[in-house]
Amino acid sequence: MSRNPLARLSRQSDATATVFAALGDSTRLSLxxxxxxxxxxxxxxxxxxxxxxxxxxSKHLRILESAGVVSSRREGRENLFALNPQALDELRSYVEQISGQWDASLARLKAFVEK
Amino acid sequence: MSRNPLARLSRQSDATATVFAALGDSTRLSLxxxxxxxxxxxxxxxxxxxxxxxxxxSKHLRILESAGVVSSRREGRENLFALNPQALDELRSYVEQISGQWDASLARLKAFVEK
DNA sequence: ATGAATAGCAACTTCATGGTTGCATTTATC
DNA sequence: GATAAATGCAACCATGAAGTTGCTATTCAT
Structure with missing residues (x-):
């Protein structure tokens, strides 16, 4: 384990940026x-x-799919899409870790000031 | 209040897409x-x-700032940037609402199947 | 007061993105 | 089997995003 709590975050940040980018379009967000x-x-x-x-x-769905936000399955002549909740979970935990870092640093600052 | 639980989400989704887009670049995410x-x-x-x-x-920081993710303050000759935790909170609640919708629908489906 | 550090502004290039149109392919229906 | 529905594929266009370079303007320090 790294002693730097941000190391893991930065390692996975490329894939995460892809997910954020996939959601960073109002059309895709509406999908x-x-x-x-x-x-x-x-x-x-x-x-x-x-x-x-x-x-x-179709293009937007493909982008969402390659980011892992959505998954598709061909059935007959149609291609059915569904949310991939796992991607949302990962996103949520990522955001929580960043704001957790922030909160921790604020707590340290507070402790320092009050000392 | 709307009877559609997604209505509020779709109303605010443009601003939210902006935040997602701001985070959807690996350089900005590393910042x-x-x-x-x-x-x-x-x-x-x-x-x-x-x-x-x-x-x-500098450009990336400007993008993050106009999305509300970051805020800056000029001090002397330098421009100091800090995270805006409020933006992260909003993002987190958005993701949670979407996955909440999903979970609820899965629960309904489960109840239907088991009935 | 001069020099270095920090930052802003503007023009420019390159390339990815969002969107379209046109046509081919597979599957269901009558 | 012919027709309609649903999708895929490819070429194309326009615009915006990411990055650079060059120059200017503040601010700090010596």
Missing amino acids: VLALSRGNRQSIAQLTESKPLTRQAI | VLALSRGNRQSIAQLTESKPLTRQAI
Whole structure:
């Protein structure tokens, strides 16, 4: 184990940046939102409510998938997409670790000032 | 209050996408990591450990700042940057709400199947 | 007051991203 | 088997993002 608590974070930060980037587009975020209801949806379905072409949505889904946010499975002539909750868990723990670092440093500062 | 639990999420999703996008670059993520130790740092300091020019880092910091992730204050001839923990809190709650939606839908599905 | 450190501004290049259109492919339906 | 639905693939365009270089402006120290 490294004595630097940030080492692990920085090691995994490239993959994490990919996940953040995948969510850093309002169209993709809305797709994630649509899928967060839990039902699997086809590309055509996901396109319906949006002012973009099917191909644009398809590209976005591919980006989400290669970031691990979403996973797909072909069934018959349609390709069904679903959220990958594991990616969200990892994201959540990453954010929590950063804010945890921050909180810890604030606590140290507070202790130092009050000493 | 809307009857759709996702309505609020989709309303705020544009600003949220901005925050995700700000974190969706490995350089910026490493800056956030460097600042998560809690000490304020100047642009020159933040540039030291990275293989980029000061101007590049400066641009990245500006992006982080306009997304609300970071805040800066000029002191003398240096510009000191610090994490804005509020942005991380909002991000965390957003991710939790999405995965909460997902978990709830899984619970409904489970209840339906077992009925 | 001069020199070095810190930063800002602006122009420029390069390349990735978001989006489109057109066509081919697979699968379901009548 | 012909037609419609759902998707994939490829080429293309426009724009923005990441990074550089060059120059200017403050601020600190000697």
